[in-house]
Amino acid sequence: MRRSMLFIPGNTPNLLMNGDVLGADSIILDLEDAVSPAEKDSARILVRNALKSLHYKGCEIIIRINPVETDYWTHDLDEIIPLKPNMIMPPKVSCAQDVKTVSEYIAKLEEKCGFEKNTVKLIPLIETAMGVENAFQIASADERVAALFLGGEDLTADLRCKRTKEGNEIFYARTRLVCAARACGVDVYDTPFTDVDDIDGLYTDAQFAKSLGFSGKASISPRHVEGINEVFSPTQAEIDYAHEVMETIRIAKEQGKGVVSLRGKMIDAPIVERARQVIEMEKAMFGGTEDDE
């Protein structure tokens, strides 16, 4: 389950040490924008040591490396891959080749470390106009790609428009990414809401992202994590309905019925699939229910 992804600057020991207690499903340990060029080395070492010595229980680890056009990204991967993070987030990915470049380098390191192939997944950060236009190619570039992530700040700079709370300027990019990701069967994550103090605004933005089809949302502030988790969690009514759907299907199968309906509505494959997803989320959130035992 990945509803919230929290950015943690790679040069903040206190936050690195407490990354797993802040409520986020995933934490993104950042070696890129949060770290000035003078601190790249020390942040990389700090993140490496954090991965070595901290458990990060119940929390997925994503490392945002530096972009492929810099000299840093291979050093980042050299240090980080041996510690087997769950995912690598290459930033400013504009085309399929960017993904392949990173993936091939990771493959070599995986082999060197004796890891199974494609152990470490990729979540390309798409934050350029070119990246948005190439979203489908990026999502389908490599088996390693498990999700796409939209970066609204750099994108609006590239689009030469102002980033607003309403987000009209990134509407196209949002829907384009959702469509590309879903077409490739991977997850898709929305850009952070950057006004840290505006919790109401965060809810509105997250609800809108969910309505477009995003799997979850990133955050630059721990204060947003709870709201994001709440928005991207199924409601109790949705959970109850999902169990009802599965129960109806089970009874129908027992009775040998082909077509069944619930509350006057036919239960077709997409409804069953949605119910299954909701129950999976429920299991991840609460550790399963009596129904599953």
Next chain:
Amino acid sequence: MSKLVASIKEAIEQCGLKDGMTISFHHHMRNGDYVLNMVLDQIAKMGFKNLTVNASSIFDVHEPIIEHIKNGVVTGIECNYMGAKVGKAISEGIMDKPVVFRSHGGRASDMEKGTSVIDIAFIAAPTSDDMGNCTGKVGKSACGSIGYAFADAMNAKKVVVITDNLVEYPLVDFSIPEVYVDCVVAVDQIGDPAGIVSGTTKITRDPVGLKMASYAAKVIEASGLLKDGFSFQTGAGGATLATAKYVKEMMLEKGIQGSYGMGGITGYMVDMLQEGCFKALLDVQCFDLKAVESIRTNPKHMEVSATQYAGVSGKSAGVDNLDVVLLGATQVDLDFNVNVHTDSNGYIMGGSGGHCDTAAGAKLAIIIAPLTRARLPLVVDRCLCISTPGKTVDVVVTQRGIAVNTAGGKNQELKQKLIDAKLPVVEIADLKRMGEELAGVPKPIKMGDKVVAKVIYRDGTLLDEIHSVK
């Protein structure tokens, strides 16, 4: 008749200061205080030696006292809190006689019981008339409540009021009445307003602090104490104030009207009063301008003395009816003893204040602290100094787990309630292990042989001794 004298020198002469006497000060001017330094400088000029300073707190601004110790002007210190600058010098052993640490309640009570005798009390007063009716609520150096000074005024053999806002007699709405005051001195400035109270007290933005605060609030909710009539004390520290925010939200959501909020009061507690969370505030000290404004204008925001706040010499005190108190810690040990006197290297950098008073009085005493601090684990085998006995501590909240003190069979029900509320309840030894996993096992600190401070519990018994740092 007027009690006004021309100078601090004249007041000292009139009160008959002699070598070997004890003089007292309150700390409502906090780190902006000019009075303690002003008086000691004058005393030194006049050639007095061997004095004991009994100040409710010594702040970093009082660093010049170190020179007075070296010169033999000051040979004894009694206080409830000591900031790191003077604390370091004391820990290094610059004074022969150990510092006597009391609690806020213990200090006032010891004066009332006569076990702590004050020869001359110097009371910084933001406003006074020439007969000594004085208050902290108004004036250019307004600090709000002067609750800690009541015991000094009522029990010292001689009392000098020092003000920078002399008004015509009679001062309306005085805190300390003229009946206790021997003389009044007007000076240009009794303190630096910037150091006396903060403009605003802000809630922490530190995510780890907020996580702890959220747990602490859930502990309070799960305890069952959060209901009509709830009484509550919290400090001005980051995570404790954030807990108050969560508690306030719960109270407003559930329509709970508490009884009283107490202690050092921040603007945040004032908001809770104004929004109906409490019927009254019992204020022994104001932390920010909003609290000062409130105590001046809102009759439900009441000034109380240290004795009424936390003493043991009265027939009752506010702490006795307290439901919940949130407290900090620099160290907690496996018996839940808490250290707020020394840092992890053994240097004095704090003191009980009202810590042990409120822990003893409250139904639920919650310690809230990060599992590691400055790369050292919070929980240790044995605290370097016991400031608050573990038997008065109920719960320790960290960002990674909550430990309930069930020693002697107490708090079993509370522990179950927290487990039922799905809070991460662990044993205190687990917190120690987790802290050590993150920060490593610290090397034991080797302290010197010299006793540099004695920690006196609120009932007058010796709680612990602090040794010099090698």
